[in-house]
Amino acid sequence: MEIDPFIFRLSIFILSIFVGYYVVWSVTPSLHTPLMSVTNAISSVIIVGAIIASLAGTNLSVFNQSSIFGFLAIVLAAINIFGGFLVTQRMLAMYKKKKKDKK
Amino acid sequence: MISANLLAIFYLISGILFILALRGLSSPETSRQGNLFGIIGMAIAITVTFLSIDNFSSGFLYVILFLLIGGSIGAFIAFKIPMTAMPELVAGFHSLVGLAAVFVAISAFLSPEVFNLGSSGNIKLASLIEMSIGAAVGAITFSGSIIAFLKLRGLMSGSPITFPGQHILNLLILISIIILTYFLCLNQSPNFFWSLIAISFLVGFLLIIPIGGADMPVVISMLNSYSGWAAAGIGFTLENTALIITGALVGSSGAILSYIMCKGMNRSFFNVILGGFGGTDQTSSKTSKEQKPVKSGNADDAAFLMKNASSVIIVPGYGMAVAQAQHALREMVDSLKKNGVKVSYAIHPVAGRMPGHMNVLLAEANVPYDEVFELEEINNDFANCDVAYVIGANDVTNPVAKTDPQSPIYGMPVLDVEKSKSVLFVKRSLSPGYAGIDNDLFYRDNTLMLFADAKKMTEDIIKNL
Numbered sequence: 191m192e193i194d195p196f197i198f199r200l201s202i203f204i205l206s207i208f209v210g211y212y213v214v215w216s217v218t219p220s221l222h223t224p225l226m227s228v229t230n231a232i233s234s235v236i237i238v239g240a241i242i243a244s245l246a247g248t249n250l251s252v253f254n255q256s257s258i259f260g261f262l263a264i265v266l267a268a269i270n271i272f273g274g275f276l277v278t279q280r281m282l283a284m285y286k287k288k289k290k291d292k293k
Numbered sequence: 294m295i296s297a298n299l300l301a302i303f304y305l306i307s308g309i310l311f312i313l314a315l316r317g318l319s320s321p322e323t324s325r326q327g328n329l330f331g332i333i334g335m336a337i338a339i340t341v342t343f344l345s346i347d348n349f350s351s352g353f354l355y356v357i358l359f360l361l362i363g364g365s366i367g368a369f370i371a372f373k374i375p376m377t378a379m380p381e382l383v384a385g386f387h388s389l390v391g392l393a394a395v396f397v398a399i400s401a402f403l404s405p406e407v408f409n410l411g412s413s414g415n416i417k418l419a420s421l422i423e424m425s426i427g428a429a430v431g432a433i434t435f436s437g438s439i440i441a442f443l444k445l446r447g448l449m450s451g452s453p454i455t456f457p458g459q460h461i462l463n464l465l466i467l468i469s470i471i472i473l474t475y476f477l478c479l480n481q482s483p484n485f486f487w488s489l490i491a492i493s494f495l496v497g498f499l500l501i502i503p504i505g506g507a508d509m510p511v512v513i514s515m516l517n518s519y520s521g522w523a524a525a526g527i528g529f530t531l532e533n534t535a536l537i538i539t540g541a542l543v544g545s546s547g548a549i550l551s552y553i554m555c556k557g558m559n560r561s562f563f564n565v566i567l568g569g570f571g572g573t574d575q576t577s578s579k580t581s582k583e584q585k586p587v588k589s590g591n592a593d594d595a596a597f598l599m600k601n602a603s604s605v606i607i608v609p610g611y612g613m614a615v616a617q618a619q620h621a622l623r624e625m626v627d628s629l630k631k632n633g634v635k636v637s638y639a640i641h642p643v644a645g646r647m648p649g650h651m652n653v654l655l656a657e658a659n660v661p662y663d664e665v666f667e668l669e670e671i672n673n674d675f676a677n678c679d680v681a682y683v684i685g686a687n688d689v690t691n692p693v694a695k696t697d698p699q700s701p702i703y704g705m706p707v708l709d710v711e712k713s714k715s716v717l718f719v720k721r722s723l724s725p726g727y728a729g730i731d732n733d734l735f736y737r738d739n740t741l742m743l744f745a746d747a748k749k750m751t752e753d754i755i756k757n758l
Contacts, residue, residue, distance in 0.1 A: 196419055199529060199537055206541030209312055214546040217318045219642065219667050220656075222550060222649030223379055224328075225318050226517055229543040230386045232311045232331055233524045236393050237360075238304075238342040239408075239531045243400035244359070245352045246407040252352040256403035261359050263396035266389045268363025269370070271335055274386060276371035278328050281379075284656040285321035287663055 224281045231274025237267035295344050301534055303341040308538030310334030315542060321662055338535050376657040377614050380513060380646040381445040384438045387516045391434030391497075394523040395490060398428035401530055402486055408531055414481050420530050421481065425474045427526030428486075429493040434519040436497030441512050444501075445646060451506030459503060466496050504565065507688070509646045510554040511565045518547025550648050557642030557668075559694075559705035587723065590741040592753035595682075595717050598741070600758060602679035604635040606671065608708055609651050610644045612685020612720070616747035619658040622684060625751050626660070628758045637674070638665040639708055641689035672709050681713040683734075685747050687720070691732045700730060716740040719750045 217225050243260030253261070295303075310330045317327015346353075374382050401424055405411050410420040443449035470492060477485040504512050525540025527533075555562050599605055607626065613619060626636045638660065644651045655665055675681060683690055690710040693700045710716055711734055718740055725731050734740055743750050 195532070196529075199532065199534070202534060203525060203529075203537050203541050206308070206538045207545045210315070210542040210545035211549065213312060213315045213542070214549045217315065218320060219553075220640075220649060220652035220662055220665060221318045221321065221324060222553075223383075223647060223653045224324065224649070225315070225546065226383050226513070226550070226648065227379075227386070228314055228318070228328060228331055229517060229521065229546050230383060230390065232314065232335065232539050233390050233520050233543040234393070235307070235311075235335060235338050235535050235539050236390065236397060236524050236527055238338055238533060238535065239397040239401075239527055240393060241339070241342050241356055242346075242408060242531070243397055243404070244356050245346055246400065246404040252355055254404075256400040256407070257352065259396040259400040259403070261355060263393040263400070264356060264359040265363035265366075266393040266396070268360045269367040270386050270389050270393070271367065272364040273367030273371045273382075275328065275332050275335070276368055277374065277379075277382065278331075279325070280371060281376070281653055281656070282321070282324045282328060284376075284653070284659075285324070285662050286656070286659065287321075287661055 221282075221285075224278050227274050227281065228278045231271055231278065234267040234270035234274065237264060237271065240264045240267055295341065297345075300341055300345050303337055304533060304535035305538075307334035307338040307535045310337070311535075311539050311542060315546065334535075376653055377617060378446075379653060380509065380650060381442050383647060384442040384445055384513055384516065387513075387520045388435045388438035388442060390520040391431045391436075391438060391516075391523055394431030394520075394527050395428050395435060397527050398424050398431065398530065399486075399490070401527075402428075402483070410530070416481060418478060421478055422474065423526055423529040425477060425486070425489060427523055427530055428490050429470060429474075430519055430526055431523035432490050432493035433497035433500065434516055434523050436494040437501045437512075437519070438497075438516050440498060440501040441509065441516060444506060445509060451509075453505040454502040459499070463496070463499055466492060466499070470496070500566070506646070507643075508558075508565050510643050510648055510650075511551050511558075511562070513647045514547050514550035514554055515566075516547070518544050518551060521545070521547055554643055554648060557706065559702070585736040587735055588738075588741050589744055590717075591743070592745075592750060593757050594741060595743055595750075596754045596757035598715055598717065599629055599634065599680050599682070599754070600632055602634055602714075604637075604674075604678045605629060605680045605682060606675060606678045606710075606713065607636065607638045608681060608683045608686050608690060608710060609638065609640070609655070610684070610686025610689065611646060611650075612687075612747050614645060614650065614654055614685070616685065616749075618684060618748035618751050619654045619660075621748050621751040621755065623655075623658040623660050625755050625758070628755060632758070636664065637671065639668070639671045639675075640665060641668055641686065641708055642706075644686055644689055668706060668708060675709045675712040678713040679715065681710045681716045683710060683716060683718045683720075684751065685719070687725075687732055688730070690734055691730065693730065693733045696733075702730060710734060711737055711739070714739060717743055719743045719745065719747050721746060 314331030521543025528536025
């Protein structure tokens with residue numbers, strides 16, 4: 191008897207929840223805001239679905255009912271990807287250690 | 294065109310890079326490298342998706358075009374946004390993830406053949422359920438985040454909006470979502486799909502309006518979690534490993550943050566979600582409203598006290614963010630340090646409007662992160678400290694949480710500010726904080742109230758130092 195591929199995906203999903211659980215507990219509380227913005231950026235990997243959806247059209251009509259939703263989703267996800275990673279970068283660049291030779 | 298197996302392996306690699314991106318955040322030194330891993334992971338996922346498409350129709354050009362449009366909007370926002378506006382930015386971004394999930398689900402429903410999910414009207418049952426979950430959670434995330442955004446931005450009142458029968462209504466809607474999904478699976482009628490999405494938008498809206506401003510840290514974390522589950526739901530539909538891994542990571546991350554925030558307020562998650570906290574039950578505060586003596590001082594007194602102290606602990610709160618006082622605060626600390634005063638910062642887990650809010654603002658003002666401490670790390674130091682400078686915080690310093698079992702905040706972990714030799718409390722008036730309760734600290738003998746705007750007071754103190 192063959193195992194449904196769904197079960198494999200479910201296994202990946204459950205194991206990833208556990209990985210997430212342990213990784214996120216080790217995040218220092220002072221970086222919780224960057225954590226939120228970076229999780230925001232990475233969850234926009236949903237853009238891969240949007241790209242596939244946007245190519246639902248044909249050469250003759252690029253825009254049909256379902257590809258339009260794909261294109262819209264690309265815009266939204268791209269805002270998030272660029273916005274999320276860049277704002278995280280900007281925040282993280284501000285976290286500095288005490289300089290010994292300050293004065 | 295690359296093979297499906299190779300594609301899956303690349304998606305796995307980007308999933309792992311995302312894990313490393315989160316792992317990097319365990320310390321500020323490794324965090325920048327972590328962010329780079331995240332960017333690489335994203336680039337890999339997008340690139341291999343392009344490579345997997347065999348017919349490069351003219352639609353491809355539009356994909357690039359829309360990608361660039363979205364990208365430039367995102368980059369523009371990222372560079373322009375002031376750090377004090379981070380909570381609403383994050384809420385806004387969550388809404389976009391939610392809406393993108395809804396759009397992808399709609400597209401998959403309309404043209405399932407593009408995603409190999411069967412044909413229109415005859416979609417595989419499992420895919421249909423996954424799609425519905427992705428769309429529903431995405432829609433809840435979207436409308437919920439929009440409300441959170443409006444509340445944080447001040448475009449909508451931060452006070453909880455409640456009406457009779459609210460919980461019953463929410464329950465009925467949740468039941469109807471399940472029924473709609475069932476009928477959708479039975480006959481795959483688009484009408485059921487559209488109603489499902491519409492009703493989910495309504496849930497998100499109803500879920501967030503009863504929650505007050507002070508509970509925003511929980512709400513933001515919760516929506517963070519939802520956006521992850523929405524992505525995972527779509528990941529199952531599209532059979533995409535990168536999305537499943539990421540969705541699970543983000544989902545659990547948001548859930549942990551919600552848990553930490555709830556613990557910081559000593560409230561259960563359900564208590565926050567059911568809402569109505571803040572402003573509604575003021576019975577306990579009314580009884581103790583008789584005039585009690587308050588000592589108030591000016592910038593001169595404050596400067597004198599701090600200059601002659603050997604150690605000072607700063608307790609920032611949301612008020613500091615509102616007054617944009619972080620830069621003035623750092624200048625004040627710099628002059629104190631020149632006088633040989635030891636200064637550290639104490640951050641309560643729920644200070645501000647989102648997890649880690651205060652830390653980012655202090656970092657923006659060039660405060661070294663090794664001078665900033667969490668509640669558990671610093672709470673014992675108050676007993677040995679000369680001056681506690683409370684700027685924009687209120688409920689998180691209220692000793693009532695430790696002494697009065699009747700108080701709504703009883704049991705909440707608080708900073709032991711009252712143990713320091715003297716307390717300087719910068720506040721505009723004696724009005725109670727978000728929890729709607731009087732702060733016992735105002736009337737202590739060792740408390741000196743400084744009635745002024747946080748930024749102005751801090752600047753005045755600098756002049757007197």
